[in-house]
Amino acid sequence: MKRLYEKHPGGALCGACYALGLLLLLALHFAGFVQNRVAYSNGTLAHAELSVDDFELREMVETEDGMLVATGGDPQMLLLDKERRVENVYMEVGYSLPHRQQMALWTPAGADYDIRALAYAKDQDGGTVFWLPAAGGQSLRIDPTSVPGNVMEIRRIEINRPRPFYAFFIFTPDEWLLLGVLPALAASGIELLRQGVGALRRRKAGDAA
Amino acid sequence: MSAGILITFAALVAVALLLAERGINSAAAPLAAVCATVLFFTVLGFFGGLQAAGWLYHILALAAVGWLVWRWAVKKEKMPSLGIGFWFFVLGGLGIIVLLWAKQPMFFSWDEFSTWGTAAKLTKIYNVLYSNAPVGWPWAATQPPALANFTYFMQFWGREFSEWQMYAAYDILQFAAIAALLRPFEKKQWNIAAPVLVIALVTPFMLALYRIPMLVGVYLTSYSDIPLALLFAAALGCYFGAESKDAKSLLALYLVLPVLTLTKDLVGVALALVVAVLVLADMLLEKQDGGLKKRLLRAFGRFGLCAGGAVAAFGAWSVYLSVTLDVDRGNLGGGANLTMGQMPVMFLKEVFGSEKSEKFRQITGELVSLFFNGRITFLGTGLIVMGLCLGMIALAAFITKDAPLRRRCLLAGIFVPLGFVAYYVFMMMYYLYIFTDEQNLVGYERYVYPYYIGFFLLAVLLLAMAARRSRFVVEGKAAILLLCAVLCLRYATMVPSVYTLWGVDSSEFDDRREFAAAVDDITARLPEDSRTFIISSDDDGLKWFTYCYEFLPWQVDYSYGGGSVDGHFVVNEKLADGSVERHLVSPEDWAEYLIEQGCDTIFVDQADEAFIDAYGYLFSDGMREYVRGEENLYHVYIEGDGVRIEPFE
Numbered sequence: 130m131k132r133l134y135e136k137h138p139g140g141a142l143c144g145a146c147y148a149l150g151l152l153l154l155l156a157l158h159f160a161g162f163v164q165n166r167v168a169y170s171n172g173t174l175a176h177a178e179l180s181v182d183d184f185e186l187r188e189m190v191e192t193e194d195g196m197l198v199a200t201g202g203d204p205q206m207l208l209l210d211k212e213r214r215v216e217n218v219y220m221e222v223g224y225s226l227p228h229r230q231q232m233a234l235w236t237p238a239g240a241d242y243d244i245r246a247l248a249y250a251k252d253q254d255g256g257t258v259f260w261l262p263a264a265g266g267q268s269l270r271i272d273p274t275s276v277p278g279n280v281m282e283i284r285r286i287e288i289n290r291p292r293p294f295y296a297f298f299i300f301t302p303d304e305w306l307l308l309g310v311l312p313a314l315a316a317s318g319i320e321l322l323r324q325g326v327g328a329l330r331r332r333k334a335g336d337a338a
Numbered sequence: 339m340s341a342g343i344l345i346t347f348a349a350l351v352a353v354a355l356l357l358a359e360r361g362i363n364s365a366a367a368p369l370a371a372v373c374a375t376v377l378f379f380t381v382l383g384f385f386g387g388l389q390a391a392g393w394l395y396h397i398l399a400l401a402a403v404g405w406l407v408w409r410w411a412v413k414k415e416k417m418p419s420l421g422i423g424f425w426f427f428v429l430g431g432l433g434i435i436v437l438l439w440a441k442q443p444m445f446f447s448w449d450e451f452s453t454w455g456t457a458a459k460l461t462k463i464y465n466v467l468y469s470n471a472p473v474g475w476p477w478a479a480t481q482p483p484a485l486a487n488f489t490y491f492m493q494f495w496g497r498e499f500s501e502w503q504m505y506a507a508y509d510i511l512q513f514a515a516i517a518a519l520l521r522p523f524e525k526k527q528w529n530i531a532a533p534v535l536v537i538a539l540v541t542p543f544m545l546a547l548y549r550i551p552m553l554v555g556v557y558l559t560s561y562s563d564i565p566l567a568l569l570f571a572a573a574l575g576c577y578f579g580a581e582s583k584d585a586k587s588l589l590a591l592y593l594v595l596p597v598l599t600l601t602k603d604l605v606g607v608a609l610a611l612v613v614a615v616l617v618l619a620d621m622l623l624e625k626q627d628g629g630l631k632k633r634l635l636r637a638f639g640r641f642g643l644c645a646g647g648a649v650a651a652f653g654a655w656s657v658y659l660s661v662t663l664d665v666d667r668g669n670l671g672g673g674a675n676l677t678m679g680q681m682p683v684m685f686l687k688e689v690f691g692s693e694k695s696e697k698f699r700q701i702t703g704e705l706v707s708l709f710f711n712g713r714i715t716f717l718g719t720g721l722i723v724m725g726l727c728l729g730m731i732a733l734a735a736f737i738t739k740d741a742p743l744r745r746r747c748l749l750a751g752i753f754v755p756l757g758f759v760a761y762y763v764f765m766m767m768y769y770l771y772i773f774t775d776e777q778n779l780v781g782y783e784r785y786v787y788p789y790y791i792g793f794f795l796l797a798v799l800l801l802a803m804a805a806r807r808s809r810f811v812v813e814g815k816a817a818i819l820l821l822c823a824v825l826c827l828r829y830a831t832m833v834p835s836v837y838t839l840w841g842v843d844s845s846e847f848d849d850r851r852e853f854a855a856a857v858d859d860i861t862a863r864l865p866e867d868s869r870t871f872i873i874s875s876d877d878d879g880l881k882w883f884t885y886c887y888e889f890l891p892w893q894v895d896y897s898y899g900g901g902s903v904d905g906h907f908v909v910n911e912k913l914a915d916g917s918v919e920r921h922l923v924s925p926e927d928w929a930e931y932l933i934e935q936g937c938d939t940i941f942v943d944q945a946d947e948a949f950i951d952a953y954g955y956l957f958s959d960g961m962r963e964y965v966r967g968e969e970n971l972y973h974v975y976i977e978g979d980g981v982r983i984e985p986f987e
Binding site: 313 | 822
């Protein structure tokens with residue numbers, strides 16, 4: 130280890146910073162997993178099956194036979210129950226037209242919906258799943274389609290299905306970006322300090338002589 | 339086939355390695371390779387040999403690989419040391435290919451369909467320079483072909499034109515430009531190179547944007563402006579960051595200037611000439627051995643190579659256009675219809691004469707005010723950006739222990755802003771005499787930010803170079819790191835990642851994929867060599883451009899709909915009160931037009947009642963099948979003097 134540092138000081142320092150960054154990120158995600166399991170055990174998060182009636186509908190209407198029809202290009206299903214925390218949504222929906230983009234947004238603390246707080250749909254068990262942050266959020270909003278005139282048959286909506294262990298360790302693009310950039314900059318900073326201290330020492334030594 | 343792009347990228351890297359082996363700085367070698375590739379394809383393209391260029395290039399690259407292996411493995415010669423810039427190019431290029439392949443993004447902006455994407459697709463389909471490929475409408479081919487040709491090279495092995503691979507080609511070119519900025523830093527100076535690299539990657543977001551409307555076209559665009567900006571920055575960096583002034587050190591500069599010229603019409607050559615003049619000024623002021631004559635020769639020799647390359651590239655493209663398309667490039671056309679010689683004269687007359695037109699007053703006033711007050715970047719107004727750059731350069735001049743570098747900082751601090759003034763005046767003329775009154779100051783940001791980005795990155799580079807050997811050892815490095823942190827923070831707060839290539843979900847492009855698939859279904863039914871007339875009543879032009887692009891190689895006529903592009907079909911009459919009344923041409927005239935243009939197919943994207951009322955009777959089914967949603971394709975048969983329009987079976 131010491132030999133490696135002496136031979137490639139920069140590489141060793143960068144490598145150490147990247148390893149540390151990765152460990153830190155994994156630790157954070159593990160903490161999220163623990164928090165999630167605690168929330169399930171104390172009932173903050175609870176698995177439940179919902180029906181369309183639990184949602185407030187925007188830019189879409191419900192027909193007599195229980196179908197939903199998108200009346201605009203941005204139909205939304207809002208779950209405005211402030212008490213209820215949601216960490217994932219599972220849906221099985223039949224569409225009359227291509228559904229195009231499906232996503233779920235949530236507000237962490239009753240603020241406005243933010244484009245930074247969203248989850249895209251992933252296919253799972255023949256349906257669609259949205260994974261929000263493990264701690265869960267409030268005021269869920271689901272955009273099931275972006276095609277006006279789409280007729281949807283909602284067959285199933287579940288929230289807070291226990292998610293598989295690996296799903297707690299999927300990094301977001303932002304996290305990957307941080308992991309790519311921050312360690313290199315941190316290493317540059319550490320190297321800078323080292324050089325600064327070295328220069329100061331040399332100057333002191335020079336003064337003494 | 340997606341693996342094809344890996345082959346071309348490998349060939350490109352081989353050429354870069356060859357250049358590095360021949361003594362070109364390894365960080366600048368990828369840029370030199372990219373530019374040499376662009377020029378190789380463009381020159382052979384002038385003579386109709388684009389496809390031959392592709393084969394020849396790969397044979398040469400293979401020979402280069404063989405030679406390198408022989409040197410390094412058989413003769414055991416020492417490999418050149420490959421710096422951080424080189425490795426960034428190789429790993430970044432591979433990374434971006436994988437990222438784009440995983441997301442398969444598609445075009446999403448107007449000019450990707452109307453100009454850049456269509457040009458590249460035409461090049462790919464017909465294996466000729468795009469200006470000589472057939473299009474079904476009066477295509478004004480003035481944009482030079484560098485980017486389309488580089489895209490052609492990158493997807494040489496692909497069977498069909500691929501949009502994500504066009505993005506990949508642009509990104510690889512841009513990464514090569516960014517890599518070249520790292521040339522002054524040795525491996526042990528990695529803690530300067532790392533923040534400089536991050537700054538360079540973030541700068542286009544900071545200076546080319548001021549709001550995030552939707553998807554961000556940085557590293558996810560086929561517009562020419564950001565590649566132009568980074569090539570301009572790289573050209574500056576290739577001179578100011580060069581180890582010495584010999585031919586090997588400046589090769590990348592000599593290669594990048596013609597490519598810069600061929601990247602965007604007029605703007606490219608203007609920026610290239612700014613660089614050439616800077617080189618001349620620096621060479622003249624440099625302390626050198628030898629007499630005056632020798633010094634002048636040296637300076638003007640370098641200047642000649644820089645300016646000559648740019649002018650030759652510009653001239654070659656102009657001549658090519660005039661020979662093959664009979665386009666007079668001397669005539670600028672546009673609003674005032676002046677020639678290149680008349681434009682500056684006219685401008686000077688207005689500046690110094692007593693009679694100034696209303697348009698002159700308005701445009702010059704607005705442009706000056708935009709510089710001081712227009713917040714067109716995430717860092718603030720043009721004034722603030724210029725101030726930041728000058729501040730960094732002043733700091734660099736102050737802290738460096740390197741006398742030549744200090745002199746260069748002074749020079750850059752004076753001449754680059756002067757170049758900006760010249761460029762701004764050039765832009766003024768552009769808006770005054772080439773753009774029509776309705777266009778006003780359209781695209782203003784896209785004309786100025788290439789200069790801001792170039793100057794900003796030059797300032798960063800000078801500061802970073804000063805940081806290598808500075809008065810208090812670390813203050814320069816600290817400044818670079820601080821700047822990097824500030825820009826990253828600004829990026830994190832201003833740019834939501836779902837709107838960037840990095841964070842966007844592939845489903846964002848679902849509607850485009852659907853559109854493309856729908857057009858494929860249509861074209862599958864079309865006879866070969868068919869020419870289609872499209873009816874799209876509610877279109878503002880974007881849909882029509884998109885259809886033209888998607889239909890290729892099937893030809894689409896100028897057609898109906900599309901707002902201002904409907905040309906022959908809708909007659910706009912300006913009434914006395916200034917309002918515009920639209921008249922449809924008579925059905926007889928339309929029928930005549932269809933015959934004249936040779937349209938044998940009609941595709942009804944969307945027809946409103948006005949259209950059906952006016953022209954429905956020309957259709958044998960009275961457009962009933964369209965209204966019922968059963969058919970949207972119609973045959974056009976010539977019958978006597980008129981036409982018979984029947985639904986497809």
